[in-house]
Amino acid sequence: MAHTLVIVESPAKAKTIGKFLGRNFLIKSSMGHVRDLPKSQFGVDVEHGFEPRYITIRGKGAIVKDLREAAQKCQRILLATDPDREGEAIAWHLSHLLELPQGPVRIEFNEITRNAVQEAIKKPREIDQNRVDAQQARRVLDRLVGYRLSPLLWRKVRKGLSAGRVQSVAVRLIVDREREIEAFEPEEYWSLTAWLLSGDDGEAFPAKLYKYAGEEPEIKNEDQMRAVLASLEGAAYTVTQIKRRERRKNPAPPFTTSTLQQEASRKLNFTARRTMQVAQQLYEGIDLGGSEGPVGLITYIRTDSTRIAAVAQLEARDFLMERFGPEYVPEGLRQFKARSDIQDAHEAIRPTSIWREPESLKNVLTRDQFRLYNLIWERFVASQMQAAVMDTTTVDISAGPCLFRASGSVIKFPGYLRVYQEGSDGEGREQEQRLPELSEGEVLRLQSLEPKQHFTQPPPRYTEATLVKTMEELGIGRPSTYAPTIETILERGYVIREQKQFIPTELGRVVVDLLKEHFPDIIDVEFTAHMEQQLDEIEAGKLPWRQVVAEFYGPFSRVLERAEKEIAAIELPEEVSEEKCELCGRNLVVKTGRFGKFLACPGFPECRFTKPLLETIGVTCPKCGGEIVARRTKKGRRFYGCQNYPECDYVSWEKPAGRDCPHCGTRMVEKSSRHGVRLICPNKECAYEEMVQEAR
Structure with a gap:
């Protein structure tokens, strides 16, 4: 026994x-x-x-x-x-x-x-009763808000809605960002690049206009650009200053819950929920077979700390010495500066043994498990490695009233970059560009001047990565709440996810406006962050949990009572389509679900007929000539297919373009990135592509 x-x-x-x-x-x-x-x-x-x-x-x-x-x-x-x-x-x-x-x-x-x-x-x-009390306080606060405020939304807006301390603020962030985008007025500006040559041969290198008449260039229209170009006619391009320096670039810290969700979104296209599900499997244990059997491959996955246990750091140093050599091992144990508002209850997310290299586990892990474990392993290994060393050169070139600047950098020592490069949310990475050997006083030959018109861009919509990052920076929620918060606002229909970006629905806008007017604290970023800090203080034994709840509930209940009397029922406008319900003959209306818009019978719940809302993209099918429409999988992923399905089986994950490849005749597809929009031939044997719209 x-x-x-x-x-x-x-x-x-x-x-x-x-x-x-x-x-x-x-x-x-x-x-x-x-x-x-x-x-x-x-x-x-x-x-x-x-x-x-x-x-x-x-x-x-x-x-x-x-x-x-x-x-x-x-x-x-x-x-x-x-x-x-x-x-x-x-x-x-x-x-x-x-x-x-x-x-x-x-x-x-x-x-x-x-x-x-x-x-x-x-x-x-x-x-630990303090930790229990902190959880009870969160649970009771969420119940007070959810079970008092949600029924108000049911009566005034629509049945099935919900409101919460964290989810409502997350929706507000998305709605406010969308309104910023809608109110944005683009402003025109121009840039100028000189393509220059040194000596008799070699490739031209670019230099950007850096100063005009000793000031920052503010070229706002084509006439001003023509004036700048006129001032450069017959000018000599002379190297006036060369600066060379060595720059060290340190690795990113190992993952916290937030940064893991962000990087998995950028690099693996995982949702926050999918990331946490797979990470939980890796934490709880994978059967490796043989003498090892089941073993947890990573440390605890809900953490806001970048701290690493000394024993793990020492193991990492032994690994790096053996795999890469002493030049890749830092002189001392690497420490990462922590934010002042973290709990620091657990160390960062890392492999339980750095010696379990991802490739050695590929046969026992699912594809998702392998990809996420590989990401965590590489990030941890890189975090313990020597800094990368870059040789950078900055060259100033004068020409008439203009000063151009060319920058180049090359990797002198890769350091941690040999293992891992951190992802980004759309900001351009440094271009690794070599400049020719130049000397001060040297006169360069002008190959061409390249003026470009640009327009300022609105702030980007939130993605899962940037929303989680913003919530963490603002102190909204905690590591365990990011994924369920995002799932809730999608399920309630407050936002939809389109090409990885969050777009608020009309319902989301209405609810946010209602809460802003009548419950400003519930939807206030600073108030919500303060509540999270109070929960931390309860866990630290500094505040009694009942006092925190009472101080919240008194004002909240009075506002709730007043709102019940003041708020009139809100009718959400419905877009009526020309299509008829196949069951009862009524005109179908456009509804919005977690995966976007669809058509539904207005006779719900008596009539439950629904059908997809086909979104045409103005491109014909290369197989049958029918219209190409955007569709969604059951998991919400967008793809493109022929309107004549199932008679025509044409399908593409990428958006088809309206033209064929000039080399092989295959229908080309569009791909968007931070650099712009490219047309790409999907034929693997044909590498043709062209840029059709550069990012501005």
Whole structure:
């Protein structure tokens, strides 16, 4: 008979831990939370200190019964739920359900490896009530907002809506950004590039206009550009100054939850939810086969810290010395500066062993698991490597009243760049460009002058990466809330995701405007960030949780009462189409769901007919001549197909262009990037492409 019962959250984690502990331990899973506030009732006694009324979650009765029976057979019980607020709360609920006496019953570990688990078993502690209270405060606050404000939205706007402290602010960010874009008025400006030659041969290199008549060039129209070009007629292009310097570029820190979600979005095209699902699998354990069996491949995935355990850094130095040589190993352990507002409860996300190289695990990981593990492994390895060294050269060239500047950089020592290059949100990376050997006083030959017209651009729409980044910077939410917040605002139809960008729906705009007018605190960025700070202070034992909830609820309830009287019912306008319902004959209306617009019968719920809203792109099908339309997969991914499907099976993930490749005749497709729009031939044997619209 087992001597000790260890309760974890998931079966995968139970299987992994079971391999480490032997026969004297019985490992059981709670399958997540076992108690919560009731779904069908408010569940918070406002009159008696906001006392929450917890019940066993529907469907968890058999699990609780099994845990109780197992507990009666064991002499010792240890609660090994996740090392965060949610995990602490689950342990607290389990201790109540199992009627455990106060004492050291809680164990936690940052990684699921044999050493980490066995060390944790030796150091049980009492349940951290401050951490539990912080989770209770968040849960009660969310219930107060959700169960008081959401019914108001149902009555005044539409059934099925919801409002929340964090999700409402996230929608506001997206709506405010969209209105910035709509109100933006582009301004014209011009740039000038001189293509210059040194000596008798060699390639021309570009130099940008840097100063005009000693001032920053402000060329706002074509007439002003013509004046600049006229001033350069017959001018000599002379090198006036050359600056050379060596620049060191340090690696990015290892991943936090936020930066992992951002980079997985940029590089792997993962949603935040998909990233966390796969990361949870890697954390809980993968069966590697052989003598190792199941083992957690990465450390705990909900963290805001870039701190790394010294033992992991020392292991990384040994790895780098063997794989790359001493020149890639920094002199001391690399430390990364932390923001002042982080919890720093756990170290950064890293591989549990740097020696488990991704390629060696490819056969035991799914494609998603491999790609995400490879990203985490490369980022951690790079973070512990020597800086990259760049040789940069800046050349100033005078010509008449103009001063041109040419810059070039080459990698002198790759350092961490040998392993990993951080992604970006659209900002251009430094161009690695060699300049010819030049000398001060040298006169260069002008090959051509290239004037270009530009227009200022509005701020970009939020993507998952930039929304998570902004929420983190503003202090809205915490590592565990980013992914569920994004999923909620999509499911409620407040925003849609189009080509990785978030666009607010009319419903999202209406709800944000209503909340701005009547509940300014709920949707205020600074107020929401302050609430998150108060939750952190509850966890630190500096504030009582009931006081924080009471200070919020008093003003909130008064505003809610006033809003109930002042807000009139809002009718959302519906766009009526010419198409008829195939079941009842009514004109279909345009609706917006989480994957975009579709047609639905206005007779809902009596008539539930729906059909896709076909979006034509003005291009004919190369197979049958029909219209090409934009469609979506069940997961919301956009693709293009023939309107005559299934009779015609033409399909393309990329947007088809209205012309064929001049080399092989294949229908070309459009690809957009931060550099502009290109037409590309999809025929793998033909590499033809051309730029049709440069980014401005």
